[in-house]
Amino acid sequence: MIEFSDVSRNFTVGDQQVQALRNINLTLGAGEYVSIMGPSGSGKSTLLNLIGLLDRPSSGVYKLDGMDVTTLDDEQQARVRREKVGFVFQSFHLVPRLTAAMNIELPLILAGVAAEERKTRVKQLLQNYGLADRADHRPDQLSGGQRQRVAIARATIMQPSVLLADEPTGNLDRTTGWEVLKLLEGLQDQGITLVVVTHDAEIGARAKRQIHTLDGRILSDAQRA
């Protein structure tokens, strides 16, 4: 459960204030499928970063699963991020010198999960995402779709409750993009909260709940019938 009350995010650029988000009130229930659309610069990524605790609001309160997370210190926020949030990025963000398996394993390593357990969990995910024969390949030896699948595996290996995807299909061709989206939707079917930022209206339309942003505000917030 994600609750934003009166959340704003300002940036200071030189001596100018940029209001990336203005007084956002928003509640996302557990297991929802939400798409966020809007023109460039309207605050979509900023909103996603706030949800994922990568960024802090300038004002307002953010409650995650009933807990006020705006007052947490860096270490506590890192812990929440590690345990509850998974990120998927447009540009994949794989570590180039690590194998696919190692990239997927990374969150488990940071969390201090024992090696044997890590191994079984990584193996399982590689299987699930059709990457079993790519385990030892480095990112530059993988196709775009495979890279994004590795990134999704990495985002979900900690079994987070929220999956945040910022234009996950933006760097992929149409067919591959659809495959990746299907994968994300499959995860949502299993109960994860899925938030997808997209420029593609067709993709955005697939979500049950569609939010449009403009100029740091929520322009519309509609449930599909």
Added chain:
Amino acid sequence: MFFRDFLTLASSSFLSYRMRSFLTGLGIAIGIAAVILLTSIGEGLHQFVLSEFSQFGTNIVSIQPGKTQTHGGNAGVFGSTRQLSLDDAESLRHLPYVENVNPSVMGNAELRANGKTRRTTVFGEGRDFARAFTMKVQSGSFWTDEDNEQARAFVVLGSKVRQELFAGQNPLGSYLRVGGQRYRVVGVMESKGQVLGLDLDDSVFIPAARAMELLNRSGLIEVQVSYRASVDVNEVIRLVTERLKERHGREDFTIISQEQALEVLGSVLDVITFAVGALGGISLLVGAVGILTIMTMAVTERTAEIGLLRALGAREQQVLLLFLGEAIMLSALGGVLGLLIGIGVAQGLHWLFPAMPVHTPWFFAVLAECSAVLIGLLAGVMPARRAALMNPVEALRAE
């Protein structure tokens, strides 16, 4: 995060840039190698050179004609410098504390015996030569009297000359021609080997008076005076100076004590030690700057990765440790390489000069490695802190 995983992650980056990492580590390696080499051979080199110099005994002063100024270099002969004569040497014999006096000249001459000829160094010495320089006569002995007017034609052979000219026979009592004159062999020296570039075995020793005549020299090259070990060298120098001034009317000679020579030698060794030490220090400094540079570059190159790690739930501290660990590992591996190079070169020197003792104390090796780690730590702190304190959102946008 487990320590093993920490090592894997921290090393993954510099392992993927092998050449770059190698060159960075090399700076540290050269510094550590220099330091280790120095500690391994420092004492050995000192002992080696000292023993080379002091094997003739340390309580000896040498008197040479001409006045050398304190700041080195012969000031040139101004006025008339009198040469040192046999009588000068003789006059020192009865000074207090003096044990042996040896007049000395040196030159080359042809030897002939048993139908063989050989050109060697001829030393003209006094009867006390062997005693003054604590050299051993293997058989026979030096001549005992010393009549300067009519020195007898006696010769003592170096071991190599004996071998070359009198192979398989007892040379004592035989005759040998030195520069055409007949000499009777009265002794053979024990083998001494090369000493500071002179092969004493390939030499013969004849009375100084005869050598001066043979070599056509009007003065001695040097007079050596050995004195009682319990006496202060300055007292001996004072007495010798006084006596010779009396005879020459001025101080136109130079007295060099072994102690002074050893002091000069010691300071030369100190300069070498200092130079190698400074080289090591500078190299370590350069190595540290290299690590700082490479880590600053690494942090910039991997900004997006740092953002990603934070997004995956890495704490600031974990990011800090990863980059710090990388810097320390680079430096520590450079240190290990340096230890290997340093110890290797030291052992190589020992192999080339077996007389030079080489010893790498455990403690220093550990200390050197610790300083390498410390350098990595110091050089890594700034870049690692920058990585840790990055804003994760901005870092992620860096790609």
